[in-house]
Amino acid sequence: MKPLRKLLDKIKPNFQKGGKLEKLFPAFDAFETFLFVPDHTTTAKGAHIRDAIDLKRTMILVVISLIPCLLFGMWNVGYQHHLALGMNDASLIDNFIFGAIKVMPIVIVSYGSGLGVEFIFAIIRKHTINEGFLVSGMLIPLVMPVDVPLWMVAVSTIFAVIIGKEVFGGTGMNILNPALTARAFLFFAYPTKISGDVVWINTSAGKGQAIVDGFSGATPLGNAAAGLADKIPDTMQSFIGLIPGSIGETSTIACLIGAAILLYTGIGSWRIMLSVFVGGYLMAVIFNLFGLNTLMQITPLHHLVLGGFAFGAIFMATDPVSAAQTTAGKYIYGFLIGMFAILFRVFNPAYPEGMMLAILFMNVMAPLIDHYVVGANIKRRLKRAKPVKDA
Amino acid sequence: MSTETTTAPVKVKVPKEALFSVKNKRLIYDPLNDNNPITVQVLGICSALAVTVKVKPSIVMAIAVVAVCACSNVIISLIRNIIPNRIRIIVQLTVVAAMVILVDQFLKAFIFDVSKQLSVFVGLIITNCIIMGRLEAFAMANKPWPAFLDGIGNGFGYGLILVIVSVVRELFGAGEIMGFRIIPESVYTAGYFNNGLIIMPPMALIIVGIYIWIQRSRNRKLIEPN
Numbered sequence: 001m002k003p004l005r006k007l008l009d010k011i012k013p014n015f016q017k018g019g020k021l022e023k024l025f026p027a028f029d030a031f032e033t034f035l036f037v038p039d040h041t042t043t044a045k046g047a048h049i050r051d052a053i054d055l056k057r058t059m060i061l062v063v064i065s066l067i068p069c070l071l072f073g074m075w076n077v078g079y080q081h082h083l084a085l086g087m088n089d090a091s092l093i094d095n096f097i098f099g100a101i102k103v104m105p106i107v108i109v110s111y112g113s114g115l116g117v118e119f120i121f122a123i124i125r126k127h128t129i130n131e132g133f134l135v136s137g138m139l140i141p142l143v144m145p146v147d148v149p150l151w152m153v154a155v156s157t158i159f160a161v162i163i164g165k166e167v168f169g170g171t172g173m174n175i176l177n178p179a180l181t182a183r184a185f186l187f188f189a190y191p192t193k194i195s196g197d198v199v200w201i202n203t204s205a206g207k208g209q210a211i212v213d214g215f216s217g218a219t220p221l222g223n224a225a226a227g228l229a230d231k232i233p234d235t236m237q238s239f240i241g242l243i244p245g246s247i248g249e250t251s252t253i254a255c256l257i258g259a260a261i262l263l264y265t266g267i268g269s270w271r272i273m274l275s276v277f278v279g280g281y282l283m284a285v286i287f288n289l290f291g292l293n294t295l296m297q298i299t300p301l302h303h304l305v306l307g308g309f310a311f312g313a314i315f316m317a318t319d320p321v322s323a324a325q326t327t328a329g330k331y332i333y334g335f336l337i338g339m340f341a342i343l344f345r346v347f348n349p350a351y352p353e354g355m356m357l358a359i360l361f362m363n364v365m366a367p368l369i370d371h372y373v374v375g376a377n378i379k380r381r382l383k384r385a386k387p388v389k390d391a
Numbered sequence: 392m393s394t395e396t397t398t399a400p401v402k403v404k405v406p407k408e409a410l411f412s413v414k415n416k417r418l419i420y421d422p423l424n425d426n427n428p429i430t431v432q433v434l435g436i437c438s439a440l441a442v443t444v445k446v447k448p449s450i451v452m453a454i455a456v457v458a459v460c461a462c463s464n465v466i467i468s469l470i471r472n473i474i475p476n477r478i479r480i481i482v483q484l485t486v487v488a489a490m491v492i493l494v495d496q497f498l499k500a501f502i503f504d505v506s507k508q509l510s511v512f513v514g515l516i517i518t519n520c521i522i523m524g525r526l527e528a529f530a531m532a533n534k535p536w537p538a539f540l541d542g543i544g545n546g547f548g549y550g551l552i553l554v555i556v557s558v559v560r561e562l563f564g565a566g567e568i569m570g571f572r573i574i575p576e577s578v579y580t581a582g583y584f585n586n587g588l589i590i591m592p593p594m595a596l597i598i599v600g601i602y603i604w605i606q607r608s609r610n611r612k613l614i615e616p617n
Contacts, residue, residue, distance in 0.1 A: 149582055151582070151583075152584075163597060167600070167604060185588060188587060188588040188591065189586045189587050189588035189589070190584050190586070190587060191587055192584070193584070
């Protein structure tokens with residue numbers, strides 16, 4: 001650590017006022033504070049008590065909690081690929097390496113394009129680099145299908161950072177979750193590359209390899225929407241995540257490990273996570289009672305482990321900026337996300353992944369929920385404060 | 392006390408204003424820039440989102456609005472002193488509606504295919520806030536010539552945004568401009584796709600939003616204080 005600090009101190013004057021690279025100070029500052037906790041001291045006025053964990057450290061913890069999903073996703077990409085080609089005996093390492101080769105470029109493109117935009121805005125607006133993209137840059141690849149063209153990842157990332165975040169004023173001001181904005185953009189702009197049954201599994205066959213007979217690349221939810229009940233993997237299989245889907249979302253176990261990290265460190269809100277699952281479960285129970293189509297017949301627990309439900313509930317819905325802020329509001333917000341996710345799934349087969357739309361919709365509604373919760377609170381307190389006349 | 396100071400008031404001769412005086416020129420330039428009906432006054436958004444998928448209909452729509460706006464401005468300005476104040480909105484609407492019907496019939500007669508693409512939106516020019524807004528705000532209080540220039544200016548201000556938005560939308564949504572292929576086939580075979588989101592109305596709103604963003608960051612006067 002010492003030599004690194006010394007190196008930074010040595011090159012720092014170049015970036016400060018009057019230095020050669022003054023314009024690039026935001027970039028330098030970003031790297032410096034990324035590596036070391038900044039040495040701010042409090043002024044005579046203002047906050048005197050600071051938490052040791054600042055925004056960058058918070059973001060890094062979220063990225064760490066995403067690593068199980070990323071690793072599992074890489075392995076699953078390889079696993080599904082080899083399964084499609086009938087190579088059931090591919091080893092763990094083979095699967096993992098194949099997946100890493102497919103996934104890492106998406107991660108790099110996502111970070112590269114997103115941070116590029118952030119740097120440009122930081123330099124134009126003369127502020128330091130916003131930390132928010134550290135997490136978004138990791139979330140975006142995890143919600144993409146493996147076969148998505150890289151330029152589309154770049155375009156949707158740039159769109160999400162500019163329209164989803166920078167127009168509102170940058171990190172902490174955004175209405176919508178940037179990662180989901182990127183996915184929604186991709187979903188509506190290039191639907192053939194993020195839905196259907198050809199993009200979820202990489203089926204590029206090498207020499208002497210062929211896709212096995214009866215292979216279907218559709219996601220379980222896609223199959224369910226098409227009414228193919230026998231093609232839906234059972235609950236346990238979906239829980240572990242041995243199903244096709246977006247890179248990071250398939251495994252509920254990996255998501256739960258991430259959730260444990262988030263909850264232990266107190267970064268994620270357990271209220272939101274819990275209420276999303278409860279809302280989704282109740283809605284699925286109601287639909288299951290009717291059981292009119294394949295999607296309704298899926299058991300409630302099964303609904304919660306399919307698709308991006310768990311991933312969305314744990315990593316997307318709990319985004320502290322776009323979620324509801326009040327305690328009661330968090331319950332309402334989470335509950336409605338769960339309900340709407342299942343509702344969209346069941347009633348709109350064109351969008352089998354309802355989680356994305358449900359979260360974006362509730363992101364927009366979150367300020368309204370907060371407004372009424374705060375209003376109700378004020379009313380209750382005013383009532384209590386009213387002097388009793390008759391007594 | 393000298394009598395010099397109490398001379399009879401000189402008859403002030405108002406010089407006749409030139410046809411294209413600075414003031415009159417501003418009537419045309421302002422709506423194109425700092426007083427744009429769409430991006431600054433935020434009027435007429437609805438049709439701007441609906442007809443801008445392709446460039447050709449947007450140009451036709453823009454010309455239609457210029458014609459209606461200029462003509463009705465002149466007519467209202469001519470009769471402004473005899474319109475009873477209470478029923479002025481109805482009178483204005485009648486004039487605008489008559490103009491719109493003329494334009495609609497003209498389009499149907501000469502460019503039927505574009506008229507079909509624009510469908511109901513030509514008729515909806517009647518309710519376009521820009522035209523009503525200009526009649527109320529300008530034509531009711533000004534002489535015919537400035538009113539005419541104001542109508543032309545605002546019509547073109549509206550058309551400018553329409554054309555800009557539609558160029559972006561047609562270019563990225565279909566790879567064409569005015570029906571001519573701009574993005575070559577080889578790019579498509581290399582893996583390029585038309586953007587499906589950009590031909591949906593929400594994206595038009597976002598493009599208008601980006602235009603407003605750029606305009607306001609260039610001209611800080613337009614940013615209203617909170």
